[in-house]
Amino acid sequence: MSHAMAASAAPRDGLSHVTGPTEPPLKNATIPQLLREAVASHGDSEALVFRESGDRLSYRDFARQVDRCAAGFLALGIGKGDRVGVWSPNRLEWVITQFATARIGAILVNINPAYRLSELDYALNKVGCRALVTAQAFKTSDYVGMINELAPELAGSGDGPLSSARLPDLRHVVVMGAKAGPGMIPFEGLLAMATPALIEDLDRIDATLTPRDPINIQFTSGTTGMPKGATLSHFNIVNNARFVTDRINLTAGDRLVIPVPLYHCFGMVMGVLGAVSKGAKMIFPGEAFTPVQTLDAIAAERATVCYGVPTMFVAMLQELDRQHRDLSSLRTGIMAGALCPIEVMKRVNRDMHMHEVTICYGMTETSPVSFQSFTDDPTEKRCETVGRIHPHLEVKVVDADGNIVPVGGKGELCTRGYSVMAGYWGDKAATAAAVTDGWMHTGDLGVLDAEGFCSIVGRVKDMIIRGGENIYPREIEEFLIRHPDVSDVQVFGIPDKTFGEQVCAWIVARPGSSIAPEALRDYCKGQIAHFKVPHHVRIVTDLPMTATGKPQKFVMRDRMVEMLRAEAAQNP
Structure with missing residues (x-):
């Protein structure tokens, strides 16, 4: 996007109301189409590197694994519209599941790897997960143990679909790695269920999918109670992924380090889908962020791009002070999740060679990014603001009565456009409260300046x-x-x-x-x-x-x- 387009997104008539450019056009595509295009153009290029497990896959090999997994789900009776939960840190199986569910029109349900019993119980039942793909354990979380604690009858269920009084919709638990508990399926066992006939069925099913179909549920919550399932479509997240990576000028020649979690939009949309939209290489340093693993991955893989929240970059800078690495390959990246202190930004520019790092703002309900800086915006603008509006979006800043405030005035940010979620799963009242005439009420207090730069100054909700x-x-x-x-x-x-x-x-x-x-x-x-x-x-x-x-x-x-x-x- 050119700066001429950015200038066209400045507020008019002295009011805090901005509209993004209409170029590049929106892409009317599904996630499987996005992957097919990447394979066609970059099939032999490396797509995924998981350094902790040693897995390295080209785009072509990745697509084959996705098809095997998708066919495995068909063998279990999972189909279009069924919900499939994924509960795991950053692993190859997570990304395979992400694309395999999309391949058959099943809805991926992101479950935070830090969730414990009551949260897991709520999430699985709220959206009626029919299958759960889970890691065996992570840090202090024994996932298989927690599932058995929630539904002890699963352990004695033997072969065939599961049956649990506490988790009435759940029929299958797929466990990453070689070991699975009684009644559970090893991930490799799921892949082994793929038959030539089922794989042939995938293209027929693919033809029935549309970009507007719901494809992902991510749990978020407000001040009104328990987490709500923000429901996103192919169209929502494919396009947001494209525009986010356009702003950092990502290309097929880039090598992107992703230490942020996959269960969050930062990892799965801005990271994975963004990379696939450009044919770039994705590098996962470990199952969860550590500064040592991340810096080692950047140096060893000659990474050009790195994502993270400000606290991650602070930790990496502290580790760099202890042990130097050659990070001269880095060019750009994204810092999001919180405002970046200017001294941190300056050190990231200087010591990590990330002169083109950008800042993003958004929310899960808007797929997620609405504002993002450009790679050459002044350092002050990249620290004090969250940049300028994304293409094909509209944002206004309103007072308590819903009136648009003057430029420089404080009010609630409201977003409208392609990125706004379909709604909260099974919660019409919460959806109606959050989205009015297509406008998503973000709950964040913002200020727009005369150039269209947005500053986040507080929260209407007490998040x-x-x-x-x-x-x-x-x-x-x-x-x-x-x-x-x-x-x-x-x-x-x-x-x-x-x-x-x-x-x-x-x-x-x-x-x-x-x-x-x-x-x-x-x-x-x-x-x-x-x-x-x-x-x-x-x-x-x-x-x-x-x-x-x-x-x-x-x-x-x-x-x-x-x-x-x-x-x-x-x-x-």
């Missing part, structure tokens, strides 16, 4: 961003309130030098009960993801409220910051 993870207080509150000794709870974020924000909980104990902060944290472990477990816990007698009885989180936040500051001064 916490900890190290790039979006955390929704209401979800944690609803879990903590179940504790028998908890009478009331409020969760909010407080500033943190390492993660940007940390989760803090203020707890009111039930009359006659007492609870220790450590006991409350122990209650969370194994039940909710580690990054949602409150880092700070205060037991209080009451909570600051408005006259109408609404909790004043900003008062709690300010008091907590003061308390921590005073404690730090007493214990230097």
Whole structure:
């Protein structure tokens, strides 16, 4: 996209309302079509490198594995519209499953690898997953053990479809690696189910798919309760992947390092689909981010592009200070998930040779990116703003009454265009509350300047961003309130030098009960993801409220910051 196009996206009439360019045109294609085009143009080029497992596949070999997996799903009776969950860190099987489900029109359901029992139970049942593809374990999570704990009858089910009272829709569990529990299928066993006849069926099924079909469900949540399943189509994510990688001038000659998680749009859309749209090579340093693995991968593979959230880049810079690597091959990348401090940006430009790194902003419900900087925007603009609007999108900044505010005014960002989700799975009320006349209400407070650069200045909702993870207080509150000794709870974020924000909980104990902060944290472990477990816990007698009885989180936040500051001064 040229800067002339960017200039055309500036606000007009002094109002905070911008429209993206109409070039390049939208692509009316499915995910299988995107992969076919990559194979046709770049079939012998390396597509995937998983350094931890040693897997390296060309685009042609990758497509063959995808077809075997898709045919395996057909053998299990999985078809168009069925939901298939994937619960795993970054592994080759994840990416194969991503494209195999799309090949047959099944809907991929991304399950956060940090999820624990209650979250897994909720996710599988909310969207009615018919099959689950899972890793055996990751870090402290025993995935197979948790599945058996949720549905112990699975272990004795023998061959054939599973049957579980607690997970009534689930029929098949596919386990990555050689070992699978009783009643479960090894991933290699799934591939072995592919017959020539089933593989032949794939092209016939492919002809029935349309770009507007739902193809992916990603869990997100707001202040109103449990996670909601944002439902995205081929059209949504294929086009967003293209435009994101257009902004960094990605080509088939690029080698992209992806340390960000696949379960998130950053990994699977901006990373995988973006690379496939250009025929670029994807390099996965490990199952999860570590600065050592990521830097080693960049150096060994002569990577040209690297993705990450600011905390990842900070960790990589610290590791570089300890041990030098030759990163001179790097050119560009994407930093997203939180604002980037200017000193970090300058060091990434200088010490990592990423002079063309860009910043992105978006949300899962918009596939995800709406704003992105250009590779040659000034450093200040790439730190203080999230860039300018993407093609084929429209954004306005509105006040509490829905009126568009003047340029420079603060208000809620609303996005309209091809990227807006189909809706929240099985939740018409939540969809209607979030999307009005095609406008997605982001819940983020933004400011547009006269050139169309957008700054994110706060959140209408009280979302916490900890190290790039979006955390929704209401979800944690609803879990903590179940504790028998908890009478009331409020969760909010407080500033943190390492993660940007940390989760803090203020707890009111039930009359006659007492609870220790450590006991409350122990209650969370194994039940909710580690990054949602409150880092700070205060037991209080009451909570600051408005006259109408609404909790004043900003008062709690300010008091907590003061308390921590005073404690730090007493214990230097």
